[in-house]
Amino acid sequence: MSTQKTLVLTRPEQNANQLVTQIKESLGRDVPVVRSPIMKISPTGFWPDLTGVDLVIATSAHAIHGPLDGKPVFCVGVRTADAATLAGGDVRHCALDAASLLVWMETQPDPGTVIYLRGSHVATDIPAALTKLNIAARAAWTYRQDDLPLTDAARKLLEGTRPAILPLYSPRSARLVGQALAKIGESLHVIAISDAVADVWRTETGGSCDVVAEPTGAAMADRIIATLRH
Template sequence: MAAQTIPALLMNGTCPTILLTRPAPASRKFAQRLRDAGVTAPIVTSPLMRIEPVAASVPEGLRGVLFTSMNGVAAVEGRSLPAWCVGDATAAAAARVGWQAISAGGDAEALYKRVLADAPHGPLLHLRGEHARGDLARRLSAAGIETSETVVYRQVTEPLGPEARRLLSGDSPVLVPLFSPRSAETFLAETPFRAPVVGIAISTAVADILAKAGVARIDVAAEPTADAMIKAILVRLGAD
């Protein structure tokens, strides 16, 4: 992203605020990336969940593993085994700790299709969070690729903080980037909101959840990546 300064577009005569609800480390990193991209709009961080590792180990005899998030990578020790990863960032994290990382470049469905296309011999193991979508292990096993799963971290829900509640109770527009269906559902559980909310959705699955809840303004990232989410925010703020 270019490092030029991006003045926030006035919405209803008011500069919007960006509300980040990812776990604290991810929110800090994303906020810095927004600043590096030139975003000057106010940013408020209020994590709606925290990540708690679950004691787990990778058994011997595997032919590879699946990761659907960087949290899964961080929860286990690296191995010199093939690791099919949901996207580039997760693959980069896996490669740094020794896995032979393969990026599906998308979402859980893209990961499923990539493993099917590569047709590895099992057994494989999906190292995942307590809450996960895609039913990868069952679907891959049904397709003839032996795959099991184990939970290696929990996503513990937390309430919005006082600053975020004040923001959402006001009259100024709030941009809320949402990176998963679960994060969208968790955010919507905090309703009702008085402020006009603009949802920045990482996928159509997230957008559908927002739309069903009555969120009037929703932008969907061109692809399910952090770069595409930043681009969508820049567009909404009037950078393009």
Template sequence: MTDPILLLTRPEAAARRFLAELEVAAGRHLQAVIAPLLRIDEMTPPRPATSPAGLILTSERGARGAARMGYVGLPAWCVGPRTAQAAKAAGLEPLAGGGTAETLLAAILAAPDTGPLLHLRGDHQRGELVARLRAAGRDCAEALVYAQTARPLSDEGRALLDGTAPVVAPVFSPRSAALLAGCAPVAAPLALVAISAAAARPLAPLKARVTQATRPEAIAMIDATLEAHATFGSMEHSRGSGA
């Protein structure tokens, strides 16, 4: 039986880290093609005139942006545990946001208003977090600390999707899902793993099996990807053998 090949389309550093985590969890080498569909360009904007009492971080890159801007010691609302780890490493005081934009918003609104907030984010976002906080009466500004530039699928990635070997592709955001969907049509047998329902929706044009992680967290994506890798490989082997 031939293992499915992983197609990893995150920015390269994140893709390599995820592959390493998958291999540790699997206890073996996994065949993969790293073909990023996004490039990350970091930015360091000037500090706003009003000093924030706290930060809002919806990615690890937001935490790194805080460090570049010289923010230390501030409480930082973090969307998930990996962002919280990055915030702590940057010298901030992480506050748990529950794992999604919706739970993050609810957590902030349930907490006492301690002063102005600053959301450090990328140039593509969803959820209108700042606008919704302002509508709820919170003083909240935002600053762009990184840009996400779309990249074409590499020749190796295209060849994989045009081939016959089964492919498992995890997706971590609605935007990366939409970029991957733009690679349709696909000839290869394809299984997709989405971090959330929002990331699953844009995948419809690929007409492939989609599994959703149980939680929007890295560990849940590792579990879901390895499960898809194992079960999809078995299914394709059964089809190929006529079982």
């Protein structure tokens, strides 16, 4: 049996391409990759009127496809912060994940009226959490996450005997991939971005997985590269 590891990427195409480029630059060589986006990301075509909004929250770069008009922005993730800056936002805070953002906001003064730019599926209901803190918040649905089927090539690798690496970046992707598999391959190495993602994977498949030390794209890339080296 071949010991060469194949990377199975279920992220949207743009995210997958960025990761592959980063891995190639780090390793100095190409790696076998099978792409099978498990969700299609697309704008809803709606962009909210930010008049009267004191703070914008975004937890994904996909949520930002309109002008932020200099509004203060709290973000999750560096890429989201970069997208907010490019859209004219004034990024005031960048958290590792939604949970840590909410914990931090508990220690801050009332930010005023908040709008949360979100997708059709979210792991954390930020407006509901902020309402419990007596912060006025509402959500604007700015992008869609539509399910896509796992490709035959990806399924064959994930269920088979060849060594494969599967990075998982969200509870939803873990659920969709897990539900698409009849069994777990004997040489499958799963890497989860958080305990929440790992819990969903274990629930859906009964399989094991590694969890990176902090929920960031950089930590995931480092772990993937280290796994490919060994």
